[in-house]
Amino acid sequence: MFRQPLPNHRGALLALAVCFAVSPSASFAVDAATTVDVSKFAFGPKEIPISPGSTVRWINHDEVPHTVASAPGQEKVIASKAMDTDDRFEVTFPKEGDYAYYCTVHPFMTGIVHVHKR
Numbered sequence: 001m002f003r004q005p006l007p008n009h010r011g012a013l014l015a016l017a018v019c020f021a022v023s024p025s026a027s028f029a030v031d032a033a034t035t036v037d038v039s040k041f042a043f044g045p046k047e048i049p050i051s052p053g054s055t056v057r058w059i060n061h062d063e064v065p066h067t068v069a070s071a072p073g074q075e076k077v078i079a080s081k082a083m084d085t086d087d088r089f090e091v092t093f094p095k096e097g098d099y100a101y102y103c104t105v106h107p108f109m110t111g112i113v114h115v116h117k118r
Contacts, residue, residue, distance in 0.1 A: 033057040033090060036111065038066050038083070038103075043111035051118050055092045060085060066109065071100035 032055060037044045039061040048056060058068045060083040068080040068089055078101045080089035093099065093115045103109035 035059060037061055038068075038109075041106055041109060043068075043101075043103075043109060046111045047114065048111070049114045049116065050093060052094060052096055052115055053092065054115070055090055056113055057088055057090045058083070059088050065105060067104045068101055069104050071102050071110070074100055 034048055034050055034054060034056050036048065036056060036058045038058055041062065043058070050056065058080070060066050063085055065082040065084055067082055068078055068091075070076045070078045075097075077093070077099055078091050082105070083089055093113060096115050096117065099113040099115065101111050101113070
């Protein structure tokens with residue numbers, strides 16, 4: 001009885017692994033930022049619970065500029081420039097606390113980030 005040797009598939013497996021490594025669609029990175037949508041002159045969600053070390057990203061979807069700034073009397077942790085449509089701004093919160101913020105252009109727009117260990 002004659003047995004044929006099994007083909008060596010290491011080369012094919014290596015090529016497949018390289019394709020996954022360089023392919024943009026094969027990205028498995030997780031975006032850990034919590035997103036706040038700035039839309040219709042409001043921050044949504046208005047309150048955000050996160051853990052220390054987490055990042056919050058604000059994205060302006062309105063047709064007018066908005067800012068994100070620490071509320072008066074708060075530690076100045078949040079301070080964006082004016083964000084035009086589709087602009088983004090991010091802050092990483094390293095320590096626990098409640099961080100109130102507002103839009104300096106439209107002070108009625110407010111929100112709060114609750115940073116606490118879970």
